[in-house]
Amino acid sequence: MRILLAPDDFAGTLTAEEAAAAIAAGWRRTAPDDQLDLAPLSDGGTGFLGVLRSAVGGRLQPVQVTGPLGEQVAAELLVVGDTAYVESARAAGRHLVPPGAQDPARATSYGVGQLIAAAVDSGVRRVVVGVGGTATNDGGAGALAALGARLEPAPDDVPALSRLERADLAPARRRLAGVELIAATDVDHVLMGEQGASAVFGPQKGASPELVAQLDAALRRWAEVAGCSAADAPGAGAGGGLGYALMLLGGARVSGAAMVLDLLDVGARAAEADLVVTGEGSFDWQSLRGKVISEVARAAREAGRPCVVLAGRVEVGRREMAALGVEAAYALSPDRAGDPVEGAAAERLAALAAHVAHSWSH
Numbered sequence: 171m172r173i174l175l176a177p178d179d180f181a182g183t184l185t186a187e188e189a190a191a192a193i194a195a196g197w198r199r200t201a202p203d204d205q206l207d208l209a210p211l212s213d214g215g216t217g218f219l220g221v222l223r224s225a226v227g228g229r230l231q232p233v234q235v236t237g238p239l240g241e242q243v244a245a246e247l248l249v250v251g252d253t254a255y256v257e258s259a260r261a262a263g264r265h266l267v268p269p270g271a272q273d274p275a276r277a278t279s280y281g282v283g284q285l286i287a288a289a290v291d292s293g294v295r296r297v298v299v300g301v302g303g304t305a306t307n308d309g310g311a312g313a314l315a316a317l318g319a320r321l322e323p324a325p326d327d328v329p330a331l332s333r334l335e336r337a338d339l340a341p342a343r344r345r346l347a348g349v350e351l352i353a354a355t356d357v358d359h360v361l362m363g364e365q366g367a368s369a370v371f372g373p374q375k376g377a378s379p380e381l382v383a384q385l386d387a388a389l390r391r392w393a394e395v396a397g398c399s400a401a402d403a404p405g406a407g408a409g410g411g412l413g414y415a416l417m418l419l420g421g422a423r424v425s426g427a428a429m430v431l432d433l434l435d436v437g438a439r440a441a442e443a444d445l446v447v448t449g450e451g452s453f454d455w456q457s458l459r460g461k462v463i464s465e466v467a468r469a470a471r472e473a474g475r476p477c478v479v480l481a482g483r484v485e486v487g488r489r490e491m492a493a494l495g496v497e498a499a500y501a502l503s504p505d506r507a508g509d510p511v512e513g514a515a516a517e518r519l520a521a522l523a524a525h526v527a528h529s530w531s532h
Contacts, residue, residue: 171531173197174443174475176209176436178427178450178462179217180482181303182265183515186210186217187224192516193447193480196523201531207443209434211462213356214408214426215302216265218257219248225434226250233288235281236316238262238305239271243281247289253296254289258282258409259303264375267305272376274307274385275328279412283316283342290349297349299416300426301409302356305375307368307385309361309392310415317342317419331388337396339418346419353416354426355408358460360401362390367407375410427465437469445530446470447523449480453499457486464494471495478530480522500526 175197177189184192190210197206212221223230228250237243238261245260259265261281264272282299289297306312308328311321318341325331360366368377368385377385389411393401400406400417405425407413413423431437440446448466450457457463463479470477479491479499491499502518 171201171444172205172207172442174207174209174439174446176211176446176448176466177480178211178213178448180449180451180515180519181216183451184519186212186221188516189449189519192519193449193523196520197527197531199520199524200527204531207439209436209439211434211436211466212300212426212430213302213461214300214354215356216257216259216263218300218426219246219255219260221430222255222433223248228255231288231292233285235261235284236278237266237281238277239267239273240278245281245285247285247292249292249294252294253298254292254294256282256285256289256297256299258299258301258412261285262304262306262409264303264305272305274305274372274375274377274410275381277306277308277375278312279304279306279308279310279410279415280312280316282412283313286313287317287345290346295349296352298352298354299421300354301405301413301416302426304409304412306410306412307372307375307377309367309389309411310409310413310418311392313412314339314342314415314418317345329384329388331392332384334391334395339396343419351416351419351421353405353408353413353421353423354429355405355413355423356426356461357408357456358404358425359407360403361393361406361411361414362386362401365407367411370407371410425460425465427460427462431465431469436466437472440469440475441473443475446475446477447480448477451482452485453479453481453483454485458490458494463496467495478526480519480526
């Protein structure tokens with residue numbers, strides 16, 4: 171059999187490349203004669219640059235930027251021909267915030283703007299920003315400030331956006347003149363409201379219910395002053411509203427997962443396989459909204475191939491799986507701490523893959 175292994179990262183434990191290697195190692199224990207095609211993937215969040223560099227090559231350019239809590243961070247951008255790829259999580263990622271220090275009221279996307287500026291200064295004609303995995307909820311206001319936008323009065327934290335009176339975005343737009351800007355978002359959520367950045371992702375970033383309400387009000391005022399109907403566009407809420415900021419600059423939004431699948435020609439590779447295996451840390455309701463698993467399942471469905479999921483957790487019911495095109499999903503067993511992906515993650519994923527191969531390799 172020919173098996174396509176196309177996982178996302180297992181957030182906080184395994185990169186997509188490590189996950190693919192672990193699944194392959196486990197699969198070979200049970201089915202050593204199967205041909206394995208490894209295609210580690212990303213949805214635009216953490217790991218975006220690593221996946222792209224493995225697939226298309228390019229040159230990594232180091233850039234020193236401001237991190238989410240104001241510290242200096244060593245980041246990079248990937249230059250491939252006349253295109254620069256930016257991973258927002260490298261400047262503002264949740265993984266950059268120490269445990270217990272999460273503060274979405276203070277976290278800034280300023281460093282993402284610095285990465286975009288460095289990309290423009292490198293002379294490219296196209297900048298693709300992977301949007302996802304950030305610790306921020308500032309609506310991208312910090313990124314725009316780094317690109318020259320002037321906000322009055324200048325906010326010293328995210329709730330201060332509620333007092334915003336004026337936003338001059340012209341300098342930031344001039345900074346990107348002549349450059350095509352693409353926002354490759356990991357989710358399709360809007361900026362505000364029940365399906366917005368604050369309500370959906372704020373709690374994951376450490377926001378209490380009271381703070382969620384403050385953050386949502388701040389983004390509402392930010393949208394009123396900055397203008398642009400993009401606040402209601404799919405993907406505006408990605409990266410704590412960074413998607414919205416990129417749209418304010420004229421950026422076009424695409425699904426990060428779909429873009430990566432296209433670059434890696436996953437559709438054609440699925441058609442050549444007998445089985446498609448994908449996975450991520452948690453197979454949950456967010457997986458259904460354009461993330462890697464849903465895009466891989468779509469590619470498998472279009473190719474007429476079965477698709478199975480390996481995940482740390484499985485929180486999706488059979489009906490939702492079937493609608494997505496997933497034949498079956500398998501979860502790692504929780505350890506005594508209750509976290510299914512802590513500990514020797516690679517070995518545990520390999521063991522799960524070896525078990526699954528018993529059922530699917532013929």
